[in-house]
Amino acid sequence: MAEPLIAIEHVEKVYRRDALEIPVLNDVNLEILQGEFVSLMGPSGSGKTTLLNLIAGIDQPTRGRIVIGGKDIARIGQSELARWRSRTVGFIFQLYNLLPVLTAFENVELPLLLTPLKRAERRRHVETALKIVSLEDRMDHYPRQLSGGQEQRVAIARAIVSDPAILVADEPTGDLDAKSAEEILVLLNRLNAEFGKTIVMVTHDPKAAARAHRMVHLDKGVLHADEQTEAGAARKA
Amino acid sequence: MAIPIKYNARNLVNRKVSTGMTVLVICLVVTVFLFVLALWQGVNRTLSVNASTRNVLTMRVGSQAEMQSVVTRDAYEMIRALPGIERNAKGEPLVSPELLTLINIPRQDGKSSNVQIRGVGPVGFEMRPGVRIVDGRIMNPGTNEAIVSKNLATRFAGMGIGDRIKSGAFRWIIVGHFDGSGSAYESEIWVDAKDLQAQSKRPIFSSVFVRASDPDAAARYIETVKGDQRLKLEGKTEKKYYEEQMVTGAPIKVLAILVGVFTAIGASFGAMNTMYAQVSARTREIGTLRAIGFSRRSVLASFILEALLLCVAGGIAGTTLAFILFNLILTKPTGTMNFRTFSEVLFNFRLTPPLIAGGIAFSLAMGVFGGFFPAWRASRLKITTALREV
Amino acid sequence: MKFFNLVWRNVFRKKTRTVLTTGSIVLVLVLIVVLTCLLQAMEQDPSGNRGSNRLVVQHATGLANFLPLSQRQRIEQIPGVVAVSPQIWFGGVYRDDKPENFFGQLSCDPEIFFTKLFDDATIDPAIEKEFRATQNSFVAGQSLVNKFHWKKGEHIMLRGTYIPVTLDLVFVGAYRSGDESNAFFHNEYLNQAKWFGANRVTGIYYLKVADAADLPRVTSTIDKMFENSDAPTKTLTEKQFQASFMEMMGNIKGLIRWISLIILFAVTLIVANTVAMSARERVTEISVMRTLGFRPGHILGFILSEAVLMSLLGGLLGVVLAKYLFVPGMVKGMATTPMAPFLINFKVTGSVLLAAFLISVGVGVLAGFVPAIRSSRIRIVDGLRQVV
Incomplete structure (x- = not known):
C-alpha cells in the first residue's frame, strides 16, 4: 500500500478552561492517502472541527503525531507552521470569511502576497483560480456584491490559488441553499478528480458526505467508523 | 417609555478598557481647560479685587x-x-x-x-x-x-x-x-x-x-484735574486703572479658547467613535429593544444618555484632578508679565464654583455632541435588518 | 509595499471612524503647531540663532533705570569691544492706545548701528546711507513694515509714555533679520526733543565684541568697572537679554509645554481606542489571514501600519491646515492682545512642521502598539470561533 499523505497517530487534544480540562480528541488514528476525498462526520462537540484544525495546522495536538508529507507538524514552531500552511493547505470556511474590504480578485490574491511572485505572475495565478471556479467575470466585485454561493467559490479560489496539496473544508455548504451547495460539491469533486487535490471535509449533511470517497465518524472525541462510500468504491474500481 | 439607565451603566462597565480610555481622554481635556481658565481668572482677579472706585x-x-x-x-x-x-x-x-x-x-x-x-x-x-x-x-x-x-x-x-x-x-x-x-x-x-x-x-x-469722599466726588475730582492747565495730569479710579491692565490676561484668554475648543472637538470625536462602535456592536440588541416596543425616541435618548454618562464621568474626574492639582500642588503663587508695567504680576490659580460648573458643562457639551450622531443612527435602524445582524 | 493596498483599505474600512479619528489628530496637531510657533515667536533671536557676539548693558537695578552717557567712552576703550551704541526704549504710542499698534521703538547711533553692530541684519546700502543722513528718519523690520504698510517718505507720530515728548519720524526703508519687530531712529533726534534726560542718560548700551571668546571677560570688566559708581550695571548677552523677557512671562512656556504633552497623550488614547476597536471587530478576519499563512509578525505590522497611516494622514492634513489656515487666524486673534508685538515674528518654520509630522508618526506607533501586539497573539482557533 502507498505511503499515506496524512498520518494521524495517537492524537489527543485537551482544552484547558481555567482549572478544568476538557478532552476533545482521544487517541485518534487516521491515515489519508494522496488524492483521497474524506468527509468527517459527527454530532456537534464530537471533535471533528478540532481534528480538521489539527490537519490544517492551525492548532496543535496535546499528544501524538500528525505526519503530513513526511513532516510531523505537531512538533514545529509557529512561524514555520505558518509557512507550511501557506504552501500545503487551502482552507475553506462555512461562512466563506472573505475580507470585506477587498475585491474578489484581491481576496484570491491574498495568499500569493506571501510568495515572492511578481505582480504579473500573481495576476495570472488569480485569474486561473477564478476561471476554475467560473467567476472570472466577477473579479472586481466586493464580497457584499456577491451571493453566498459566489462568495464560497471565491473562497475556494483563494484556497487553491497557491496550488496546495491538501484542501480542508469546514461545513462548506452549511450556509448555502441546495442549488449553491450542489455547485460547491461538484466543484470540490472536480478539484479532487481533475487536479488531484486531497480533500478533508467536515459536514453533518449525509448527502454532502456521500460525495467523498470515505466517511469518517467521530463521537465524543473517539473515531467510530471509517467506511467507504459508493463514490469511493467506484473510484477503486 | 424610557429604557432604564441601568442598561447604559452596565454597558459602560462591561467594556472597561474602551470606557476607561474615553473617560481618561475627557478627564485630561477638562483638566487642561480648567487649568488655563483658572490661570486667566487668577490674573483678572488679582487686577480687579479690592480696586476701589473712590x-x-x-x-x-x-x-x-x-x-x-x-x-x-x-x-x-x-x-x-x-x-x-x-x-x-x-x-x-x-x-x-x-x-x-x-x-x-x-x-x-x-x-x-x-x-x-x-x-x-x-x-x-x-x-x-x-x-x-x-x-x-x-x-x-x-x-x-x-x-x-x-x-x-x-x-x-x-x-x-x-x-x-x-x-x-x-x-x-x-x-x-x-x-x-x-x-x-x-x-x-x-x-x-x-x-x-x-x-x-x-x-x-x-x-x-x-x-474721594464718594464715587461722585471721585468723578468731580477727575474733571477738576483734567481742567487744570497747570497740572498737566489726569485722574483715573483705581478700578479703571487696573481694568486697563487686564489686557495682560488677554493672551491667556485666547489660549484658553483655542485650547478649549480644539481639544473639546477632538475629544468628542473620540467619544463619538466609541459610541458608533457601541451602536454597531449592539445592533441586534437595539433591534430587540425596538421589537419589544421601545420607541425610536427612547433609543435615541438612551444612547445620548450613555454618551453623557461617559463624558460626565470624565468631566467629574477632570474637575477633581484640577481641584487636587490647584489645592495640593499648585498652591504657591505664580506670575506672568504685566504688559503695562513690565513687572511681574503674582496670582494664584483659582478654581471658583462657576469654573467647576463650567468644567462639567464643558464635558456635557462633549457628550451631547459626541453622542447625538451615533444615537441618531441607532434610532434609525430598521428593526428587521437589525435583528438579522450577526 | 505589496501589502500597502490591504493596509490602506483597512484604514478606510469604517469611514466615519477614520474621519473622526483623523479629525482629532488634525485638531491636536494644529494646536501643537500654533502653540510651538507662539513659543518660538516669543523667543526670537535677532541673529537668527547664529550667535552674535553682542552684549546688552543695563542698569543693575533693572531696565527702569537710566545709565549715564559718560559710561559709553569707558566701555569703548575695553579691548575687544568693536562698537557701542547707547539705546533708549521709547515705548511710545502709535496711532492709538490699542495693544495691537504697539511695537519696539529704539533709538540708536546710526553711524555704527548697521555697519558694525547689528551687522547680521540685511539692509540695502542706499537705505542705510539715507538713514544715517536723515536725522528724523527711521528704519523698521520688514515684518513690521508689512504690518503697518509704511511707504518710503511716510511720516509717523509716536507719543511718548515715560519720555514725555512726541516724535515725528519719516520712514526710509526696511531691514531683514531674525527679529523684525523693531523700529530704529537716531539718538540725536531724541536729544533734540529736549526731554529730561537728553544728552545725559541712556536706557541700555548695545555693543559688539570681536571674538566670542572675549564675551565673558568683557562682561565682567564692564560690571566691575561701574560696580561702585552711581549707576552699577548688569551686562547680559543678547540672548540672555531676550530670555529675561521670557522669564518675565513666567511659566507660560512651561505651561504650553505641559498642555502640549497632555493633549498629545489624550489624542494617543483616542487613536489607540480606535485601533483597538477596529482590531477587536476583526478577530475572525485576522484568524483567517493567519490560517492563510500570514505570520503574527505580519498581523502586528498591518495593525501598526494602520495606526501610523491614520496618524500620518491626520498629521499631514494638520500641518497643512495649521500653516495656511490656523496660524494666520491665530495671528489675527491675538492681534488685539499685548502679544501682538511678539507675533510680528510669528512664522511657521519648516522644522516646526517637520517636528509636528514626526510627532504624528510617534502618536501612531504608540497608539498602535498595544492593539497590534494583542491582535498578533490571537490563537487562530479561538479567533475563528469568535471567543476572544
Whole structure:
C-alpha cells in the first residue's frame, strides 16, 4: 500500500478552561492517502472541527503525531507552521470569511502576497483560480456584491490559488441553499478528480458526505467508523 | 417609555478598557481647560479685587502705568488743596504721593523677574484698608526698611523678615510681611517714599493717590484735574486703572479658547467613535429593544444618555484632578508679565464654583455632541435588518 | 509595499471612524503647531540663532533705570569691544492706545548701528546711507513694515509714555533679520526733543565684541568697572537679554509645554481606542489571514501600519491646515492682545512642521502598539470561533 499523505497517530487534544480540562480528541488514528476525498462526520462537540484544525495546522495536538508529507507538524514552531500552511493547505470556511474590504480578485490574491511572485505572475495565478471556479467575470466585485454561493467559490479560489496539496473544508455548504451547495460539491469533486487535490471535509449533511470517497465518524472525541462510500468504491474500481 | 439607565451603566462597565480610555481622554481635556481658565481668572482677579472706585490715581497725561508717570512736589501740593477729598481723624486730606520703580530680583526657581517697588507714606496705608501686616511690623521712615507681600515672599528668594534686598545701588532690609487681600499690591515691595526718593536719586513722585469722599466726588475730582492747565495730569479710579491692565490676561484668554475648543472637538470625536462602535456592536440588541416596543425616541435618548454618562464621568474626574492639582500642588503663587508695567504680576490659580460648573458643562457639551450622531443612527435602524445582524 | 493596498483599505474600512479619528489628530496637531510657533515667536533671536557676539548693558537695578552717557567712552576703550551704541526704549504710542499698534521703538547711533553692530541684519546700502543722513528718519523690520504698510517718505507720530515728548519720524526703508519687530531712529533726534534726560542718560548700551571668546571677560570688566559708581550695571548677552523677557512671562512656556504633552497623550488614547476597536471587530478576519499563512509578525505590522497611516494622514492634513489656515487666524486673534508685538515674528518654520509630522508618526506607533501586539497573539482557533 502507498505511503499515506496524512498520518494521524495517537492524537489527543485537551482544552484547558481555567482549572478544568476538557478532552476533545482521544487517541485518534487516521491515515489519508494522496488524492483521497474524506468527509468527517459527527454530532456537534464530537471533535471533528478540532481534528480538521489539527490537519490544517492551525492548532496543535496535546499528544501524538500528525505526519503530513513526511513532516510531523505537531512538533514545529509557529512561524514555520505558518509557512507550511501557506504552501500545503487551502482552507475553506462555512461562512466563506472573505475580507470585506477587498475585491474578489484581491481576496484570491491574498495568499500569493506571501510568495515572492511578481505582480504579473500573481495576476495570472488569480485569474486561473477564478476561471476554475467560473467567476472570472466577477473579479472586481466586493464580497457584499456577491451571493453566498459566489462568495464560497471565491473562497475556494483563494484556497487553491497557491496550488496546495491538501484542501480542508469546514461545513462548506452549511450556509448555502441546495442549488449553491450542489455547485460547491461538484466543484470540490472536480478539484479532487481533475487536479488531484486531497480533500478533508467536515459536514453533518449525509448527502454532502456521500460525495467523498470515505466517511469518517467521530463521537465524543473517539473515531467510530471509517467506511467507504459508493463514490469511493467506484473510484477503486 | 424610557429604557432604564441601568442598561447604559452596565454597558459602560462591561467594556472597561474602551470606557476607561474615553473617560481618561475627557478627564485630561477638562483638566487642561480648567487649568488655563483658572490661570486667566487668577490674573483678572488679582487686577480687579479690592480696586476701589473712590481711590483715584493722578498721573501725568498719557501715562499707561504709574511707573511711566512723573508728578512734581509742587503738583502734589496743589492736589492736596483740591475739593472733594476725604479727610482722616487728624483732619489731613487722604492724599498719598507715591514713587514707583522696578527692581530685578532673583526668584526661588533661580530665574529672575522685575518687581515693582512702591514708596508710600502713612496715608497710603490709611487709604488701603485691604493691606495689612501679617508678620513683623510696618517700616519706619528714614531707615531703609521694607515690607513685602507674603505672596512675593513665597515666590522670590531671600524675602524673610531680617533678610536684605540688594539690587544695583538699592539696599533694603525686610521688617514685615503684608497681606494685600489678593490685590495687585501683592506683587509689590513697599518702602517709605522718602527713602526710595533718596536711594533712586529721584526727588519726584510717580503718582498721587487721592481718596474721594464718594464715587461722585471721585468723578468731580477727575474733571477738576483734567481742567487744570497747570497740572498737566489726569485722574483715573483705581478700578479703571487696573481694568486697563487686564489686557495682560488677554493672551491667556485666547489660549484658553483655542485650547478649549480644539481639544473639546477632538475629544468628542473620540467619544463619538466609541459610541458608533457601541451602536454597531449592539445592533441586534437595539433591534430587540425596538421589537419589544421601545420607541425610536427612547433609543435615541438612551444612547445620548450613555454618551453623557461617559463624558460626565470624565468631566467629574477632570474637575477633581484640577481641584487636587490647584489645592495640593499648585498652591504657591505664580506670575506672568504685566504688559503695562513690565513687572511681574503674582496670582494664584483659582478654581471658583462657576469654573467647576463650567468644567462639567464643558464635558456635557462633549457628550451631547459626541453622542447625538451615533444615537441618531441607532434610532434609525430598521428593526428587521437589525435583528438579522450577526 | 505589496501589502500597502490591504493596509490602506483597512484604514478606510469604517469611514466615519477614520474621519473622526483623523479629525482629532488634525485638531491636536494644529494646536501643537500654533502653540510651538507662539513659543518660538516669543523667543526670537535677532541673529537668527547664529550667535552674535553682542552684549546688552543695563542698569543693575533693572531696565527702569537710566545709565549715564559718560559710561559709553569707558566701555569703548575695553579691548575687544568693536562698537557701542547707547539705546533708549521709547515705548511710545502709535496711532492709538490699542495693544495691537504697539511695537519696539529704539533709538540708536546710526553711524555704527548697521555697519558694525547689528551687522547680521540685511539692509540695502542706499537705505542705510539715507538713514544715517536723515536725522528724523527711521528704519523698521520688514515684518513690521508689512504690518503697518509704511511707504518710503511716510511720516509717523509716536507719543511718548515715560519720555514725555512726541516724535515725528519719516520712514526710509526696511531691514531683514531674525527679529523684525523693531523700529530704529537716531539718538540725536531724541536729544533734540529736549526731554529730561537728553544728552545725559541712556536706557541700555548695545555693543559688539570681536571674538566670542572675549564675551565673558568683557562682561565682567564692564560690571566691575561701574560696580561702585552711581549707576552699577548688569551686562547680559543678547540672548540672555531676550530670555529675561521670557522669564518675565513666567511659566507660560512651561505651561504650553505641559498642555502640549497632555493633549498629545489624550489624542494617543483616542487613536489607540480606535485601533483597538477596529482590531477587536476583526478577530475572525485576522484568524483567517493567519490560517492563510500570514505570520503574527505580519498581523502586528498591518495593525501598526494602520495606526501610523491614520496618524500620518491626520498629521499631514494638520500641518497643512495649521500653516495656511490656523496660524494666520491665530495671528489675527491675538492681534488685539499685548502679544501682538511678539507675533510680528510669528512664522511657521519648516522644522516646526517637520517636528509636528514626526510627532504624528510617534502618536501612531504608540497608539498602535498595544492593539497590534494583542491582535498578533490571537490563537487562530479561538479567533475563528469568535471567543476572544
